[in-house]
Amino acid sequence: MAIASHAAVSSPLFSSPRLHRQLSCNDDARRVPTLKASPLLRNPNVPFLVLRHCRRGVGISCSATASESGGNQQKVKIRRSADENIREEAHRRDEASGSHGFSACYVPFNASADSTETYSLDDVVYRSRSGGLLDVRHDFAALKRFPGSYWRDLFDSRVGRTTWPYGSGVWSKKEFVLPEIDPDHIVSLFEGNSNLFWAERLGRDHLGGMPDLWVKHCGISHTGSFKDLGMTVLVSQVNRLRRAPLNRPIAGVGCASTGDTSAALSAYCAAARIPSIVFLPADRISLAQLVQPIANGATVLSIDTDFDGCMRLIREVTAELPIYLANSLNSLRLEGQKTAAIEILQQFDWEVPDWVIVPGGNLGNIYAFYKGFEMCRELGLVDRVPRLVCAQAANANPLYLHYKSGWSDFKPIVAADTFASAIQIGDPVSIDRAVFALQATNGIVEEATEEELMDAMSLADRTGMFACPHTGVALAALFKLREKGVIETKDRTIVVSTAHGLKFAQSKVDYHSKEISDMACRFSNPPVNVKANFGSVMDVLKEKLNVKVGL
Ligand SMILES: Cc1ncc(COP(=O)(O)O)c(C=O)c1O
Numbered sequence: 001m002a003i004a005s006h007a008a009v010s011s012p013l014f015s016s017p018r019l020h021r022q023l024s025c026n027d028d029a030r031r032v033p034t035l036k037a038s039p040l041l042r043n044p045n046v047p048f049l050v051l052r053h054c055r056r057g058v059g060i061s062c063s064a065t066a067s068e069s070g071g072n073q074q075k076v077k078i079r080r081s082a083d084e085n086i087r088e089e090a091h092r093r094d095e096a097s098g099s100h101g102f103s104a105c106y107v108p109f110n111a112s113a114d115s116t117e118t119y120s121l122d123d124v125v126y127r128s129r130s131g132g133l134l135d136v137r138h139d140f141a142a143l144k145r146f147p148g149s150y151w152r153d154l155f156d157s158r159v160g161r162t163t164w165p166y167g168s169g170v171w172s173k174k175e176f177v178l179p180e181i182d183p184d185h186i187v188s189l190f191e192g193n194s195n196l197f198w199a200e201r202l203g204r205d206h207l208g209g210m211p212d213l214w215v216k217h218c219g220i221s222h223t224g225s226f227k228d229l230g231m232t233v234l235v236s237q238v239n240r241l242r243r244a245p246l247n248r249p250i251a252g253v254g255c256a257s258t259g260d261t262s263a264a265l266s267a268y269c270a271a272a273r274i275p276s277i278v279f280l281p282a283d284r285i286s287l288a289q290l291v292q293p294i295a296n297g298a299t300v301l302s303i304d305t306d307f308d309g310c311m312r313l314i315r316e317v318t319a320e321l322p323i324y325l326a327n328s329l330n331s332l333r334l335e336g337q338k339t340a341a342i343e344i345l346q347q348f349d350w351e352v353p354d355w356v357i358v359p360g361g362n363l364g365n366i367y368a369f370y371k372g373f374e375m376c377r378e379l380g381l382v383d384r385v386p387r388l389v390c391a392q393a394a395n396a397n398p399l400y401l402h403y404k405s406g407w408s409d410f411k412p413i414v415a416a417d418t419f420a421s422a423i424q425i426g427d428p429v430s431i432d433r434a435v436f437a438l439q440a441t442n443g444i445v446e447e448a449t450e451e452e453l454m455d456a457m458s459l460a461d462r463t464g465m466f467a468c469p470h471t472g473v474a475l476a477a478l479f480k481l482r483e484k485g486v487i488e489t490k491d492r493t494i495v496v497s498t499a500h501g502l503k504f505a506q507s508k509v510d511y512h513s514k515e516i517s518d519m520a521c522r523f524s525n526p527p528v529n530v531k532a533n534f535g536s537v538m539d540v541l542k543e544k545l546n547v548k549v550g551l
């Protein structure tokens with residue numbers, strides 16, 4: 001093993017009992033200079049040698065605590081050679097580090113304390129024995145061997161790197177996501193690490209002066225929606241199952257979709273050379289969404305039904321054929337999606353916001369946010385969780401109706417058309433998860449009419465955003481909760497933007513052209529057709545800008 005003596009600065013950590021043993025009896029390692037011990041390294045609760053991963057091309061450094069290495073603080077680097085890529089480097093690093101002792105399995109969602117029903121993540125299983133949902137449960141006892149400050153430092157140190165796979169916002173939290181997966185099996189497009197947009201003007205000018213209003217841009221992502229966060233996890237696990245030594249006969253991965261899940265699935269499958277199959281409700285998704293799986297080589301079935309009909313069909317088909325189900329019924333997806341919540345905490349230097357507003361459709365994401373926040377609370381990274389708001393389109397509002405009934409009796413509905421087409425869902429798979437998340441966070445459900453969501457989206461655009469209609473639903477919920485005084489001006493509030501506005505350009509065109517019946521389109525800004533001469537152009541500009549020539 002080539003060892004060089006460079007100091008590592010602010011780089012990721014992982015523990016390595018095996019390498020610790022090797023270094024303890026390695027003279028080369030003992031000769032490296034002593035460096036100042038970090039509080040973490042001095043912490044007696046941290047039992048293992050700590051490896052610090054450095055940036056691509058810089059290598060890996062290793063440190064050992066004074067007590068563990070006979071009194072010497074040591075840091076060494078193992079350089080990545082020029083002919084090694086970042087995946088190979090990760091492989092070598094993992095070979096050296098051995099097992100870290102973290103693990104996860106499936107359990108029935110909200111299982112009773114005495115339930116013994118568990119499944120390996122290598123099992124292909126989507127439902128519990130009673131037919132209920134599953135959840136991924138992490139070994140909290142193992143994770144709790146490290147204090148919250150350890151996890152905060154570790155996650156912070158990985159942001160913005162190209163170290164495989166930690167450069168991804170999802171895999172930078174690998175220990176909280178899929179701790180046991182071999183980095184070599186991971187299919188990542190370095191997703192996550194999305195922008196937290198300070199909505200300064202919207203908060204100041206349109207919400208009565210809200211100085212702490214933010215939009216988490218999960219849609220500024222590889223395929224243009226938050227689905228990338230979950231899909232990297234699911235497709236990585238499928239990749240692991242298909243490859244040696246497991247060699248599972250999984251022929252492909254399939255989903256029903258309103259457009260975003262299918263885009264993410266097909267991109268990640270294409271990157272891993274895994275066949276993907278997508279069921280889309282015919283004529284109900286945007287052109288930009290439709291073209292994504294087509295371009296990525298998926299088998300695209302455009303089916304003459306709505307999303308709920310596609311969902312029923314994909315569940316029947318995956319029960320018969322060796323096609324792995326990629327919808328959020330599969331709890332693996334939520335493990336990736338929950339990292340957006342952890343990222344928000346991280347972006348506020350681990351301060352907890354007051355409110356997080358999430359648009360809801362199939363309702364996996366609201367639970368994923370809860371899970372991310374709650375995991376950080378339980379493991380001591382933060383001391384509380386924010387209040388969650390789930391925002392639905394009034395045309396597709398089964399959760400809202402359930403909430404208004406005092407959570408008494410859930411009834412699926414037939415969802416009507418909405419500009420927020422990706423959440424046109426009447427029978428959400430994760431209804432129980434959503435109710436759990438909202439009850440646990442003293443949460444609220446709001447709804448937005450078509451006019452409210454389009455106005456909210458368009459007004460936000462006028463302040464420099466380019467929101468999608470689903471983000472419009474969340475923004476409309478914010479406007480309503482501000483009007484009611486539920487959310488106060490001083491509250492730190494996050495609106496989750498779930499998709500890129502460019503995916504929904506047609507709805508914006510319709511709005512700005514005032515081509516929507518029964519809608520005033522208050523914030524429309526149609527283009528002005530002008531004759532090609534100087535005088536006509538000047539007339540328009542003088543009127544628009546209210547200026548006179550010469551001033
Ligand atoms: C853009 C967009 N926003 C919001 C949602 C709602 O997420 P969930 O189904 O997890 O509630 C979806 C998908 O359903 C979506 O595609």
Ligand SMILES: N[C@@H](CCOP(=O)(O)O)C(=O)O
Pocket residue numbers: 255256257258259260261262326327328329361362364422423429
């Ligand atoms: N909006 C989703 C609907 C399916 O949700 P999922 O999270 O269960 O995959 C989509 O884009 O297809």
